[in-house]
Amino acid sequence: MFENIMLSIRGIRSHKMRSALTMLGIIIGIAAIIVIVSIIGGASAELKDQMVGDSTNTVKVSLYSKDDKYSSYAVEEKGPIVGITTIDDDTINQVLDIDGISDATSVYIRLYAMDVAYLANNTSCSGYGVDADYFPFSGLVLTSGRLFTNHDYENHNNVVIITDSLASDLFRNEDPIGKTMQCGNELFTVVGVMTKLVDYSEINSITDYYVSVGFDDKAVYIPATSWNDAAGYDDIQKLVVKIDDPDKIITAATAAADVLNSTLPESTFEYKSGTLSEDADYLKEIMRITSLLLVGIASISLLVGGIGVMNIMLVSVTERTREIGLKKALGARRRVILGQFLTESVVLTSIGGMIGVLIGIGLAKLVGMIVQMPIVISVGAIAISVGFSMGVGIIFGLVPSVKAANLNPIDALRYE
C-alpha cells in the first residue's frame, strides 16, 4: 500500500503540469466548501453569542408582557406589577433539575437612568442598585470615603457612592463626602467616591471589553436594599441560567421559563428566555439552507473535478497499456493493477483536497479580515472535505482502474 502511494506520488510528480490541472477542479471545490463553511460557522457562532447566550453560556429569563414579545417588561416605563412575587428557592431548585442547566440564580438588574442633583446642580446619570459583592468586580476603586457596610444594607440607609466624574460635575470643588444629594425621589448621603481601576484604552480580553463598554463615567451606586426608595419601585427579578452545552441553550432556557410561568398567577405576563432565541433559530435555519445551497454548488465543482480526474486517469491507463501488460506478464494480479490505479487516483484527489483545504483556510481568513467577521475553521469540515476528495478519487478512479485491470496482457504488451 505504502509502495503504491509512493509510486503514485512519483507518477504524479513526473506529470506536474497535468496533475496540477487535474487537481484544480478538486482544489477549487474543496476550497470553496471550506470558505463557505468557515464563514457561515463564524457567523452562526457570533449569532448564537449575540442572541442566545453570551460567551459564558448564560441566558436571562425575564418577564414579558404578553402583548409585547420584543422587549422584557420595563418597570420604570410601565410601572410596578402587582401580584408578581419573587423567585423562591423551590422554583430555582426545579429549574436546576432541567437537563442541561448547570446553574441558576435570581438577579435584580437594578440599573436605570436616574436624575441626580446637588444644590442647584443637576444632571442625569446611571443609577445602580448593588449588592455587597458588586464592587470587587466592577473595575472601580475607592478614591475617598468608604464602601457600603452591612449596616447600610440592613438598615436600608440612604447612602450613595458616586464616580469621580459625577462628583466634579455636581460638587465642583467641594468635597462630596458627607454631603446630601438627591437621587431620584429621595435624598442620599455621599459616603464614597470611586474611579476607574484600569484605563481601558487597551482591551486585552473579553472581560476588559465588557467592562469598558459597560462602564459609566457618571454613575451613582445605591445599596440594593435602598433601591426602592430612590427609584420608587423595585425591579422585577430575572432568572439567569447557565447552560454548558450550547446545543441545549434554547430548549433548556425555554423549560426554565415554563417552570417560572407555572408559579405565575393567571395574568397578561409571562416569563420568556432571551428574546431573540427564536429569531436566532430562524436565522440559523436560513444560514443552514444557504450553506447547503452553496456547498451544493461547490459540490458541482467537485463533480466536474472528478470527471477531470476520470478523464486523465483514462489517458494514463492508455499511456501505460504496455506497462500494465508487462506487470500482468510478471504475475501482477488483477487486484494489484486495480489497486495501483485506484491509489493513484485517490492520491491525486487527496493531495488536491489538502491543497484545497489550505487555500480555503487562507481565503476564509482573508475574507474574515476584509469584512471584519469572525470565522470558525471547523475540524469536522476539514476532515469531511479531505474524505470527500478521497471519495471522489475512488468513485471517478474506479472506471479507469477497472479498465486497466481488465486489459488483456497480450494486447497490452503489443500496444504501441
Next chain:
Amino acid sequence: MILDLKGIYKNYKAGDLDVPVLKNINLQVKEGDYLSIMGPSGSGKSTLMNIIGLLDKPTSGTYLFDGVDISVQNDHSLSDIRNKGIGFVFQNFNLMPRETALANVELPLLYAGIKKKQRREIAAAALEKVGLSDRMKFYPTQLSGGQKQRVAIARAIANSPKIILADEPTGALDSASGDQVMELFSKLNAEGVTIVMITHEKAVADCADKIVVIYDGELMTLGDFEKKTMRRKGGDSNG
C-alpha cells in the same frame, strides 16, 4: 515435464471466419531443456509463445504447465503461475522506465509477496549473476541495450521460475551484445535453468540444444522444415 502441450489449436476470429493460427501443436519440454522455436513472421510463433506464457488460452487441446492443467485455472491463479513459474524476456526489454535496475528486478518478487529486505537481496543477487552489480541504481535510460536485456534476464530469473520464455531476446541488440545475452542463456542453462527461446535467426537458434520450427501454424523438426521448404523452392525453379 515442465511444458506438455497436446493437440493445441488456436483460431482467431476475422469477421465470420475462424482463421487457424496454430494447428495441432504437440510440444514437450523437460527440466533443463534449452529449446529454440524458429519460424518466419506470421508463422504463429508469437501466438504459441503467448499460449506457453499463459498470456493467451488455446481454442482447444490440453496444456499442462508443470503438471497443472491450465484450462481450468482462473485469472488469479494464472497470474500466480506466471509470477512464480515463468520468467519472461522480451525483444524490447520492457523495463519500467521510471524505476532503477534493482527496482525492475524486484517487481516480480513484489508480486510474489516477498518482504522488502529479502526482495532487495534476491534482486541484487540476480543482477550480480548477469554481471550488473555495478549498475543496480541505474535507470533504464542510462543503460545500453545489452545491459537492459541483462536486467530483463535478471528480472526473469529473480523468482527462480520453472522456465525462461525468451521472445527474440537478441532482436533489438547489436551482435556483440546479442552474443553476450546468448552466453548468459547458455550459462544459466548449464546451471539447470530451462529455457524456451523464440527467434527467427538461425545463428541464435543454434545456441539451443534443440530446435523446432513453426511454419504455417504447424510445429516440425528443423529437418522436416528444410525438406518442406526445399521441395517448394525446387518446385518453384521447376515451374
